[in-house]
Amino acid sequence: MKIREFELSDPQKIWIDIQSPTAAELENFAMDHNLQKSNLIACLEADHLPKFEDLELLKFLIVRVITGEDQIEHTVQEISSKVAIFYNETIIISIHRLEHAFIEDLIPRYIETHKLKNTEEVAIKLVTGALRSFEKFQNTLNQHIDRIEDRIFLKNNNENFLEELYFLKRQSNIGKKLLLLTREVINGIRSHHKANVDLRDAMDLHVKLELFYDQLSEDVNNLLTIYLSVSSQKTNEVMKVLTGFSVFFLPLTFIVGVYGMNFDFMPELHYKNAYPIVWIVMISVVILVGIWFRKRKWL
Numbered sequence: 001m002k003i004r005e006f007e008l009s010d011p012q013k014i015w016i017d018i019q020s021p022t023a024a025e026l027e028n029f030a031m032d033h034n035l036q037k038s039n040l041i042a043c044l045e046a047d048h049l050p051k052f053e054d055l056e057l058l059k060f061l062i063v064r065v066i067t068g069e070d071q072i073e074h075t076v077q078e079i080s081s082k083v084a085i086f087y088n089e090t091i092i093i094s095i096h097r098l099e100h101a102f103i104e105d106l107i108p109r110y111i112e113t114h115k116l117k118n119t120e121e122v123a124i125k126l127v128t129g130a131l132r133s134f135e136k137f138q139n140t141l142n143q144h145i146d147r148i149e150d151r152i153f154l155k156n157n158n159e160n161f162l163e164e165l166y167f168l169k170r171q172s173n174i175g176k177k178l179l180l181l182t183r184e185v186i187n188g189i190r191s192h193h194k195a196n197v198d199l200r201d202a203m204d205l206h207v208k209l210e211l212f213y214d215q216l217s218e219d220v221n222n223l224l225t226i227y228l229s230v231s232s233q234k235t236n237e238v239m240k241v242l243t244g245f246s247v248f249f250l251p252l253t254f255i256v257g258v259y260g261m262n263f264d265f266m267p268e269l270h271y272k273n274a275y276p277i278v279w280i281v282m283i284s285v286v287i288l289v290g291i292w293f294r295k296r297k298w299l
Helices: 023-032 037-042 101-111 119-153 162-192 197-259 274-295
Strands: 002-007 014-019 051-054 059-066 080-087 091-096
Touching (some): 119 197, 162 197
Parallel strands (some): 014 091
Antiparallel strands (some): 002 014
16 A cells, blocks of 8 residues: 655645555554544445545545556446545545556645645545546547548448447447536535636536537447448448349249250250250340340449
8 A cells, every 4th residue: 555645735734645555454544544444445346436425524525537548448447447535624535546647747736836725626636637537538539430430431341340339339438427427526526615716627627528428429329320331331232243143144044944854845955056046045135134234224
């Protein structure tokens, strides 16, 4: 477990950042700081979704940070990592499993320069940093969509994009779902604290990201529909070619089938020129079918 403690501009207010703790370590930490250990230990559950709770002594919130970069990751746990935050007027505690760049950036920019006066401001900065990860993830998904779109429309290939589109759809929907739940966190902070510039920035960023992910989800669905339509068109073209071959060979098969029957009395079999006549008839049928196809603009 890695524990760091920082003083805010008011020395009586501190921020404690805890990384990769175990249940036993959190229990000892809670005892040392007179905190309810059940609340701290409960935050270790990996499948927690964003939420805000007003506890007896602390306010508790959870945000999720987008960490996934693999195109085949498609669950909440694979795509994102949780950051739990407990705070009151004098202390703020952040607990997370992974090291996050926005937390490391927050320390020299705002903590060491004493730009943050109270714990609420630190909480808002942490929530804003978590939201920034959605912005980066949205740009990555948009680039992936553009690449698939180019390959579908500009390259004549038979690649199967269904799996890629499925993962894109899952990832965009998970991002949309997490942002929807993060709205509760934003509203919880706003209901307990007076709106300032940082909180308004976080609210504006959240609204913008919700719009982006709505559009992203719609783009993926449209691309999936277009891909299925293009695949259906290619299948129709193949069936058109096969149908054309069958139309050409159907009358020929009929002629060959008739004269392939083993009857004792078939006068045509004994004609001297029967063989070339049959060939002339079959070639004429093929030519007539071709002319008919041309007139109907099927060829």
